[in-house]
Amino acid sequence: MDCAECQDELPSPAGTGRPRRYCSRACQARAYRRRRDRGRSAPRHGDVTGAWASEAASTSTPVTVDDLVEAAVALADRQGIESVTLRSVARHTGASPVRVERLIGSRDRLVAAMTQHVLSRPRRDPSAMAPGSAARIVALAQSEWRRYERHPWLVSVLASSRPPVEPAVLEHAGDVIDAFVRHGLDPADAFDRYIALSAYVQGMARLLTSEQHETRAHGVTYAAWWAAQHRRAERTGRDRRHPWIAQNTTASGADGHDDVARWFAAGLPRVVDGLLARSTP
Known part of the structure; x- marks a missing residue:
């Protein structure tokens, strides 16, 4: 049997x-x-013939690329980018694995399409931002940060020396580089400083994803962990040797998000000011 x-x-x-x-x-x-x-009539796992029959019977409009990309984004938002495969997307949309592969091609192409999808949603026109290079660059960095807040998996995709080179990725990079050029930097120097700024934004965003992983793995929230560290410092006397521990006794939120967002906001204008400073001979 x-x-x-x-x-x-x-x-x-x-x-x-x-x-x-x-x-x-x-x-x-x-x-x-x-x-x-x-329902009971749904196809079995791996039953390609049944999946095709179910898809044809359940809807008169076959699943589209947009349907697959939106389902993949929703899955990554809930379970992380590691959960996204052609088969898992097929399972969540009710499409057959054959059709998903035919429409998408590969997982790399799916992730690239997901990146384009979340970055191409309506965003502020750089020309409508506050005048001045510093204010414009800060606004663009904040826009990138908000994308990572909404889609934590995105930072693991873009924080790479070889990210998906999709139109929306190029447009954002171009906006930031153009702001540096308008400040008087040559294009090559502007590109270097864009990379440095992006590294700051992505590094802070990785703190968010790291905290989410730690909470899931150990079942201890950031607030509970920090409170335990403070009690330990009091017990061992380390709070007397390091007074800053006693001055930061509580976390702003259980999941660490509010603290990381505050750190990001505190550092961003200072990082931008430093990047806009001209190098001295």
Whole structure:
């Protein structure tokens, strides 16, 4: 007999009793979730023929690239970029893996399309921002930061020496570089300083994603962790040797977001001022 979910061959029964339908608890749970979320007629895991039939029967409009990209973004927002594969997107949209691969091509192309999607949403026109190079660059950096707040997975995609070179990525980089050039820097120097600014924004954003990972992995919030560190410093006397510990006894929020956002806001104008300073011979 074969598993009712994945179609792998079932092991030989060990004795009498009700025959097994699934090869593992994972297949049993997958079948339950499928029936719960999409009904008993939904295709089995890996059943490409059934997936095509289900898609054709359930909707007169086949799934589109936009549908797949939006589903992938929603999945990454909930579970992280690691959860996004062509198969997982197919499962969440009800499309067949064959159709997803035909429309998207590869996971790298899917991630690139996700990046373009979230960065190309309406944004402020740089020409409408406050006059002055510093104010414009700060506004552009804040815009990038807000993208990372809404889509934490995005920083792991863009914080690379080889990010997806999509139109929206190039447009944002061009806006920042142009602001540096308007300040009087040559294009090559402007590019170097754009990279330095982006590294600051992305580095602060990585603190957010790191804290989310720590909370999920250990079940301890940032506020609880920091309170424990403060008690330990009091117990060992370290707070007397390092007075700044006693002056920062509480976290602004349980998840650390408010603290990181405050640190980012405090440092950004100072970083920009430093990047706009001309090098002395």
